[in-house]
Amino acid sequence: MTITITAFEWSPDGGKGLARDTRVRWALEEVGQPYEVRGVSFKAMKQPAHLALHPFGQIPTYQEGDLGLFETGAIVFHIAERHAGLLPDDANARARAITWMFAALSTIEPPILELGNARLLEGDKPWHEARMPLVKDRVRVRLDQLSARLGDADWLDGAFSAGDLMMVSVLLRLKPSGMLADYPNLSAYVARGEARPAYKRAFEAQLAMNKPPAG
Numbered sequence: 001m002t003i004t005i006t007a008f009e010w011s012p013d014g015g016k017g018l019a020r021d022t023r024v025r026w027a028l029e030e031v032g033q034p035y036e037v038r039g040v041s042f043k044a045m046k047q048p049a050h051l052a053l054h055p056f057g058q059i060p061t062y063q064e065g066d067l068g069l070f071e072t073g074a075i076v077f078h079i080a081e082r083h084a085g086l087l088p089d090d091a092n093a094r095a096r097a098i099t100w101m102f103a104a105l106s107t108i109e110p111p112i113l114e115l116g117n118a119r120l121l122e123g124d125k126p127w128h129e130a131r132m133p134l135v136k137d138r139v140r141v142r143l144d145q146l147s148a149r150l151g152d153a154d155w156l157d158g159a160f161s162a163g164d165l166m167m168v169s170v171l172l173r174l175k176p177s178g179m180l181a182d183y184p185n186l187s188a189y190v191a192r193g194e195a196r197p198a199y200k201r202a203f204e205a206q207l208a209m210n211k212p213p214a215g
């Protein structure tokens, strides 16, 4: 059955791979599932046809036959459950890998998103400069803890899993801030994720959709 995901028709990051369709593409590439991508404009995202797929009017979505999903956590989990390659067979190791997916999305991503929002949306506010150290500190608390847990391991819990895919995807959002540079093991962890052939294919595919017009 054909898998179709949605992505920005044109991503505001110009193809840096920061939009969330990249993590879904990466998961599909890891498990070797072909997929099609339908680009959606910001306007179309808020129209009834897309809202039927995604109640919050966002990308990405995932369609496979009569199954329609939204939320990257649910989509990557679905892919990982249906296909070999992203979750261990051992039941406890599998539960731990899923725990890392949740940790990435509910503990690590929120302060990183807040940092992005503070930079992009609040730069002109009179309290912006005073607030930034607090926002950065909240990110640092989580990076300190994650760095301590990862130590000198390659991945968070044994072999690469959907937990690492999600954690690396979330940490990639920090790249523009330069904050990862203070954490050599996390920087190396992210680089290991980016070096995976499946990530490279996903990145190239999203870039191909977002290349600025020549000339």
Ligand code: GTB
Pocket (backbone or CB within 6 Å): 011, 012, 013, 014, 018, 019, 020, 021, 045, 057, 058, 059, 060, 070, 071, 072, 073
């Ligand atoms: N919790 C949802 C999930 O994980 O799927 C969040 C989905 C989401 O935030 N989607 C964003 C979206 O559709 C795109 S990824 N935004 C449009 C809207 O809400 O109207 C977030 C994103 C957007 C742009 C960049 N960038 O250009 O750097 C990076 C990330």
